[in-house]
Amino acid sequence: MRRTGIFFHYQDGDRLRDFPAALAGILQKDNVFFFDAFYPGKPPSCFELxxxxxxxxxxVHTPLMIRQVKDSGAYQGALYSAAGTVAAAVRIWTGEIDNAFVFTGYGDHHAGSSFFGGGCCFNGAAIAVQELRHRFGVSRVAIVDTDAHHGNGTWQIFENDPDVLYACLCPGSFEERRSKVNIEVPWTTTDDAFVQLVTDGFAARARSFRPDCIFWNWGYDGTRGEYGDMGLTPGCHVRVARELVRAADELCSGRIVVVLCGGSRRDLAREIIPRLIGVLCQ
Ligand SMILES: [Zn+2]
Ligand SMILES: [Zn+2]
Known part of the structure; x- marks a missing residue:
């Protein structure tokens, strides 16, 4: 049974209003560890973040951009979102837990070294990658991105870094250079076709790349009825989770950090996230 960390911190907006209550059956497990910061009305936690x-x-980011995020009013939520991803990665690397799910208030992949937007302020996965390198000498890391939109920020940050495999699945055209690959997804697709793209497009490349750790920028905005609707059902995300957990087991001792990105509907979050975490802690 894998040890799973759940990192839960400050949230704005409606989509995660049912959490952490919606994880009731999961939080009680002996192999699940709940880390939180200062969420208002939070339940008793195991650890502080x-x-x-x-x-x-x-x-990762320029001083000017950090100042702009401070001026935007989103700094606190953005800082704690990134802090959750860093804490997850460090605890996985030191062997305290095997994998993690990070609830974020602000996402990652539209934040580049000097720009941000689209609900993203700091690039938590990129910051965590650099922290693992700085503190532990980790070199090779893979980031797979199944949010419905293109991860322009993550692509830019690691553009010239051959030791980061970044695989972005989105409706943009196919492109591949220096371990960065954009895997084209049709505007409307099926669960089977999407899972196939994850296995052929990411897992196969990861097998030859041999990462030390995998980050998964996971959004549910490609689910039917969401703002990035690609025709995916809620169950598709669970299937992708199984594939990626299997790849992590095979390639990097199960080390995978799931970072919540896009998605807006509260009912879909409540339906999908507990099932996805259920795969991580199996
Ligand atoms: Zn893309
Ligand atoms: Zn998105």
């Missing part, structure tokens, strides 16, 4: 310093942000 530590923030990250500006030095850690500066490994």
């Amino acid at each position: 530590e923030p990250i310093s500006e030095d850690v942000l500066l490994r």
